[in-house]
Amino acid sequence: MLAVAGAGHAGLAFALAIRAELGPGVAVAVYDPALAGPPASDPRHFALTPASRALLERIGIWNRLGAVQPILRMEITDSRLSDPVRPTILTFDARDGDAEALAWMAGSDALRMALRDAAAAAGIALVPRAVIRPDGAGRFLLDDGSAIRPGLLVVADGARSRLREALGAGWVSRSFGQHGIVATVSHERDHEGVAVQHFLPSGPFAILPLPPGGALGHRSSIVWSERDDAVAALDNADASDVRREVERRFGQRLGEVALETPVRPYRLAAGIARRFVGEGFALVGDTAHVVHPIAGQGLNLGLGDVEALAEAVAGAMRLGLGPADAEALRGYERARRPVTLGMGTATAGLNGLFSNDAGPLRLLRDIGMGLVDRAPRLKQALVRRASGLGS
Numbered sequence: 001m002l003a004v005a006g007a008g009h010a011g012l013a014f015a016l017a018i019r020a021e022l023g024p025g026v027a028v029a030v031y032d033p034a035l036a037g038p039p040a041s042d043p044r045h046f047a048l049t050p051a052s053r054a055l056l057e058r059i060g061i062w063n064r065l066g067a068v069q070p071i072l073r074m075e076i077t078d079s080r081l082s083d084p085v086r087p088t089i090l091t092f093d094a095r096d097g098d099a100e101a102l103a104w105m106a107g108s109d110a111l112r113m114a115l116r117d118a119a120a121a122a123g124i125a126l127v128p129r130a131v132i133r134p135d136g137a138g139r140f141l142l143d144d145g146s147a148i149r150p151g152l153l154v155v156a157d158g159a160r161s162r163l164r165e166a167l168g169a170g171w172v173s174r175s176f177g178q179h180g181i182v183a184t185v186s187h188e189r190d191h192e193g194v195a196v197q198h199f200l201p202s203g204p205f206a207i208l209p210l211p212p213g214g215a216l217g218h219r220s221s222i223v224w225s226e227r228d229d230a231v232a233a234l235d236n237a238d239a240s241d242v243r244r245e246v247e248r249r250f251g252q253r254l255g256e257v258a259l260e261t262p263v264r265p266y267r268l269a270a271g272i273a274r275r276f277v278g279e280g281f282a283l284v285g286d287t288a289h290v291v292h293p294i295a296g297q298g299l300n301l302g303l304g305d306v307e308a309l310a311e312a313v314a315g316a317m318r319l320g321l322g323p324a325d326a327e328a329l330r331g332y333e334r335a336r337r338p339v340t341l342g343m344g345t346a347t348a349g350l351n352g353l354f355s356n357d358a359g360p361l362r363l364l365r366d367i368g369m370g371l372v373d374r375a376p377r378l379k380q381a382l383v384r385r386a387s388g389l390g391s
């Protein structure tokens with residue numbers, strides 16, 4: 001039996017991916033105390049890359065997501081909040097990478113529900129129990145005092161994983177001193193599939209297009225990175241003050257703006273496990289690495305882990321080896337740790353470069369972005385890399 005600890009997006013996607021590789025002959029069980037009820041509501045929408053879409057298609061999820069919104073273009077501005085105009089310093093177009101879209105926006109809740117339903121339909125056992133720790137004799141203890149002995153434990157219990165600690169996988173992390181504030185807004189004018197990243201001195205403010213709807217006919221998801229002290233002040237602000245702050249950052253290009261959901265802050269940190277694998281276990285998703293959401297890559301990296309681990313485990317089993325074959329797990333770690341470490345470093349660097357107001361740095365970064373904007377081959381390479389399809 002293969003066991004997965006954590007029925008988040010990464011854990012459930014792994015269960016379905018290994019089922020797709022090996023068929024129903026291999027038993028798969030997913031453990032998570034949250035399976036006792038419906039998933040907690042999550043206002044986030046994720047920008048899913050073409051590589052993530054391909055995986056979700058293979059495991060039968062893509063067509064269960066309902067409406068998804070393609071991102072056809074991304075515009076980047078670098079300005080102060082008080083600046084009357086925000087000139088675009090860099091654009092990426094899906095056509096730069098010969099792609100249908102740069103990414104697709106899908107709701108976190110829709111994705112998790114689709115994964116859960118598909119797992120249940122595929123006969124994957126969904127067990128509402130927490131996996132607590134190894135017992136030192138090849139078994140893992142559950143929160144009801146019982147124990148399981150899986151051929152492999154895939155650890156997907158999230159960024160604050162306790163299992164990672166109990167397994168001695170290590171964790172190096174840093175806080176950004178920022179929160180990512182998420183909400184859905186509606187607006188008067190059509191976004192035309194354009195995502196906008198405003199680099200403001202307190203942190204990036206992203207406007208990500210969603211399918212039509214809402215009070216004003218068109219919708220976008222915002223991810224507003226803000227310093228911790230300002231977020232604490234927002235907690236005490238009334239709804240109209242919060243709306244005004246959102247409007248100031250949103251700008252006027254899409255006309256009148258209304259909040260469709262309350263704002264929800266997420267603490268932003270970066271982290272990476274020292275080891276992705278060990279005897280009888282492998283880490284995937286946020287359990288293995290957490291990155292700044294500035295480039296919308298966290299879950300995409302997690303789905304990349306899922307694909308690589310499912311391939312490694314299935315490959316070992318087809319050769320008659322065990323699912324926790326040490327060489328197969330090391331191969332998975334070699335494939336994924338450098339990629340995720342690189343993305344963590346790049347996103348932290350971008351956030352640091354732009355989340356300040358120092359004049360000379362501002363000039364340098366704008367010159368740098370302007371140079372990239374005029375280099376079509378470089379842009380093409382960047383788009384392909386961000387899509388998860390090219391190197």
Ligand SMILES: Cc1cc2nc3c(=O)[nH]c(=O)nc-3n(C[C@H](O)[C@H](O)[C@H](O)COP(=O)(O)OP(=O)(O)OC[C@H]3O[C@@H](n4cnc5c(N)ncnc54)[C@H](O)[C@@H]3O)c2cc1C
Binds near residue numbers: 031032295
């Ligand atoms: C503001 C913001 C915006 C983002 N935008 C994007 C984006 O646009 N694109 C993108 O790719 N990524 C994005 N991300 C990142 C993305 O949200 C995460 O990478 C992803 O949700 C992590 O999924 P996961 O399954 O690894 O972990 P989680 O979703 O945290 O799931 C962990 C699960 O484990 C369960 N669990 C906990 N303890 C135990 C236990 N002991 N035993 C069993 N189960 C347990 C929990 O109940 C939970 O269900 C964003 C993140 C933030 C903060």
